[in-house]
Amino acid sequence: MRQKIVVTGLGMVCPAGMGILEPWKFILEGRSACGLVTHFDTGRYRSKVAAEIKNWDPSLFMDADFAKRIDKVAQFSLAASRIALDDSELLKSDLDFSRVGVCIGTGLGGTFFTETQLTALVDYGPKRVHPLTVPNVNPNAVATFVAMQWHFLGPNLTVSTACASGSHAIGQAMMMLQAGRADVMLAGGSENPIMPMMFAGFDAMRVMSQCNDFPGMASRPFDVNRDGFVMGEGAAVLILETEDHATKRGAKIYAELAGYGANNGGFHMVTPQPDGCDAAQAMRLAIEDAHLIPSQIDYINAHGTSTKANDLAETHAIKSVFGEYAYRLPVSSTKGATGHMIGAAGAVEACFSVLAIHTQTVPPTANYTALDPDCDLDYVPVARPSILAAVLSNSFGFGNNNACLVFKKQG
Amino acid sequence: MFVDKIAFKLIEILQKKFPNVDLTDLDLNSDIKVLGIDSLDFVELIYDVETQFDIEIPSESLLEITTVESLVVIIQKESRAVV
Numbered sequence: 001m002r003q004k005i006v007v008t009g010l011g012m013v014c015p016a017g018m019g020i021l022e023p024w025k026f027i028l029e030g031r032s033a034c035g036l037v038t039h040f041d042t043g044r045y046r047s048k049v050a051a052e053i054k055n056w057d058p059s060l061f062m063d064a065d066f067a068k069r070i071d072k073v074a075q076f077s078l079a080a081s082r083i084a085l086d087d088s089e090l091l092k093s094d095l096d097f098s099r100v101g102v103c104i105g106t107g108l109g110g111t112f113f114t115e116t117q118l119t120a121l122v123d124y125g126p127k128r129v130h131p132l133t134v135p136n137v138n139p140n141a142v143a144t145f146v147a148m149q150w151h152f153l154g155p156n157l158t159v160s161t162a163c164a165s166g167s168h169a170i171g172q173a174m175m176m177l178q179a180g181r182a183d184v185m186l187a188g189g190s191e192n193p194i195m196p197m198m199f200a201g202f203d204a205m206r207v208m209s210q211c212n213d214f215p216g217m218a219s220r221p222f223d224v225n226r227d228g229f230v231m232g233e234g235a236a237v238l239i240l241e242t243e244d245h246a247t248k249r250g251a252k253i254y255a256e257l258a259g260y261g262a263n264n265g266g267f268h269m270v271t272p273q274p275d276g277c278d279a280a281q282a283m284r285l286a287i288e289d290a291h292l293i294p295s296q297i298d299y300i301n302a303h304g305t306s307t308k309a310n311d312l313a314e315t316h317a318i319k320s321v322f323g324e325y326a327y328r329l330p331v332s333s334t335k336g337a338t339g340h341m342i343g344a345a346g347a348v349e350a351c352f353s354v355l356a357i358h359t360q361t362v363p364p365t366a367n368y369t370a371l372d373p374d375c376d377l378d379y380v381p382v383a384r385p386s387i388l389a390a391v392l393s394n395s396f397g398f399g400n401n402n403a404c405l406v407f408k409k410q411g
Numbered sequence: 412m413f414v415d416k417i418a419f420k421l422i423e424i425l426q427k428k429f430p431n432v433d434l435t436d437l438d439l440n441s442d443i444k445v446l447g448i449d450s451l452d453f454v455e456l457i458y459d460v461e462t463q464f465d466i467e468i469p470s471e472s473l474l475e476i477t478t479v480e481s482l483v484v485i486i487q488k489e490s491r492a493v494v
Contacts, residue, residue, distance in 0.1 A: 065430055069455075127467055131454040 005177050005258075006410060008251040009088025009239030010351045011080040011188075015051035015232050016338050019083055023348075024355050024363075027337050028383040032366045034230045034339055035215045040196050047208035049218040050194045051232035051339025062149070069132055070145060071110035076235035076344070077142040077190035078149060085150070088239040090184065093249040101154030101182040102143045103173040104237065105165025105189040107343035107397070108198055109139035115197050142190045142235075154182040160343070162397030163303070165189050166236065167346030171260035171403055173240050183245040189347035190235035202231065205270065207307055219340075220367035221304035221333035222311045222379045229305040232339030236347035238354070255357045258390070258408040259292070261285025265400025272309055272396060276317030279303075282402035283321045283392060290406035292390055294322045297329065297406070299362050299386065301353045301393040304333020305340050310396065315375045332380040336366030346395035350405055353393040357409050362386050417464075417483050417490075424459050428452075439480035466490055 015033035016023035026033070033051045042048040058067035061079035070078075081102075085091055090100075113136040120128045135141060140158040147156045155176055159169040166189025173187035193199070202208050209228040211218035219230035238257075246253055263285060265278030272279065287294055303314055311333075319326045334352050341348055352363055362384045369381070393405045418439060425446065426434055432446050448456065457468055460482070466489040476482050 128462065131451070131458050135451075 003178050004243035004256055005174050005240055006243050006246050006256050007238050007254045007354050007407070008241050008246050009084040009090065010254065010354060011083030011087060012234070012236045012348055012351050013053065013076050013079045013083070014234035014236065014338050014341060014348050015053055020087060020355070024352070027334055027352060027363045028361065030364045030366050030382055032216050032219060032337050034218050036212070037194065039194050045199065045203050046206070047203050047210050047228070048212045049209055049215040049230050051219070051230055052194060053234055071112045071136040071141060071192065073106060073110055073112070073190050073192040074136070074141045074145045076192065076233070077104050077188070077237065078145055080188060080190065080235040080237040081146045081186055084186065084237040084239050088251060090239060091150070096183070097151050098153040099183040100152040101156060101173070101176060101184070102146045102152055102186045103155070103157040103159065103169045103176065104143040104146065104187065105159040105161070105169035105343045105347070106139050106142045106191055107160060107162045107165050108191060108193055110136040110141055111192050111195045111198050113137050115195050146186060152186070161401035161403065162399055163340065163342055163345055164395040164397035164401045164403040165343035165346065166348070167350065167393065167395035167403035167405055168262060168401070170238060170240070170257070170347065170350050170405055171262055174257050174260050177240060177242050183242055185240045186237050187240050188235060188237035189344040191342040191344040192233055193231050193342050194233050199231065207270070209306065217367050219306045219336050220369070221302070221306045221336050221365050222315070222372060222375045223368050224370045224372035226306045226308065226311060229307050229335065230339040232341040234341055234348065235344050236351045238347070238350055253410045255354045256408040256410050257405065259286040259288070259290025259406030261287070261289060261404040263402050265402065267400050270398045272313040272400065274313055276313040276320065278400055279314060279317035279394070279396050279402055280320045282404045283317065283394065286392060286404035286406045290390065290408060292406065295325050297390050297392045298388045299356055299391045300329060300331045301349050301356070301391065302331050302333045303394040303396045304335055304365065306335060312374055314394065314396065315377060318377060326377055329378065330362045330380045330384065330386065331377050332363055332365040334363055336368065346393070346403060349393050349395070353391045353405070353407050356391055357388050357407055360385060360388055362388070414483055414487060417486050418479070420463065421460070421479065421483060421486065424463055428456055428459055437479065439478065439483065441479050442477060443479065443482065460486060464490060
């Protein structure tokens with residue numbers, strides 16, 4: 001019999017807030033953290049909107065001098081890890097550090113160093129490129145700095161599957177625990193994409209909202225007037241443990257991580273399969289892995305990016321998996337509030353899925369006001385108390401990288 | 412640039428780079444190792460020195476750096492080379 005994997009800690013640093021309750025409260029109130037970009041001048045960009053973390057102060061979470069030497073993406077993952085560790089009280093227990101691993105996803109890696117050092121190279125030549133460039137540009141910095149900080153000596157992985165990185169990381173960590181390779185895994189995602197070059201790249205693809213006049217309304221998943229995603233930044237980390245390990249140390253258990261489905265659409269670099277057939281298959285795999293049938297899912301935290309293509313394909317996919325039940329199944333996207341945090345999106349949404357079960361409340365889709373005739377499911381315009389035994393969290397990345405997770409109420 | 416001026420600026424760089432290290436007893440004869448720095452800290456320090464003094468320190472000179480004075484001498488030599 002396979003080991004049960006449980007969630008015993010959560011940590012978020014995201015545009016909706018820091019910690020656990022602050023972002024959750026923000027989400028439930030239906031607010032949006034999207035606004036005009038302040039990190040750099042967007043004068044010549046098409047899109048000028050992002051969901052930023054305001055007044056970021058890494059010294060609240062780590063030594064200030066150490067923070068100066070690492071990329072913002074690693075600062076985010078360290079901060080989220082610290083919050084999750086404190087929440088789980090893991091470090092207060094008698095811990096075998098060789099049995100604690102880390103698996104954190106990132107789509108873009110150390111973008112601050114990538115961009116600033118490229119500028120240094122062009123402006124001043126190769127001898128002015130900083131010696132800490134390589135360890136900071138390496139995507140695995142988001143996981144290795146966490147291991148270094150707390151001396152976690154178990155498996156250390158970084159998963160990079162674009163917008164699905166966070167969900168894949170959680171799924172791979174779950175498999176590590178099930179395979180007996182570790183007792184505890186810190187799993188999640190981190191991203192620092194609101195940088196001039198990365199932002200320009202997404203801007204050039206014309207996939208970001210240009211709702212510059214009403215930035216607070218720019219991220220509006222499933223709404224008929226949606227015109228692209230809004231970039232977000234931050235990180236989220238979950239403490240995953242085998243049930244035995246969690247029970248033995250008397251940990252509080254939020255929920256069970258019961259299912260993981262991963263596949264690829266093999267179709268296009270950035271466009272989803274229009275009928276969502278690959279996304280549907282990923283959902284089926286996760287539901288089967290959790291030993292459930294589709295009608296036992298009580299809520300879907302959708303990928304819901306607020307692009308025309310994703311939200312339509314995802315709606316098709318949900319209908320093909322759930323049939324008539326799809327119309328009675330609440331589906332919401334928290335990206336209306338947080339924007340799209342790329343490699344951190346799946347992780348922060350996993351936290352919200354767990355909190356939905358923990359508080360028995362369906363979080364709303366912020367900014368959902370006008371029905372799209374082609375997207376006609378229940379997208380939950382306001383938060384709703386509900387009986388939630390099982391929740392599905394969807395992540396679909398560029399390159400048709402799909403990862404779905406199923407969380408179950410414990411007991 | 413005069414040696415004492417270089418040394419003064421170097422101490423400033425060291426203080427900024429290693430704020431947790433007590434530099435009060437540091438003098439020209441002090442071994443760089445007293446800063447408790449590892450190899451990565453060392454290349455960062457050289458990077459800062461190169462940037463602040465606007466010089467280039469050749470890799471073969473790095474082996475000669477043992478004391479604060481030896482670093483000052485190299486800075487002085489390379490500063491002249493730039494002029």
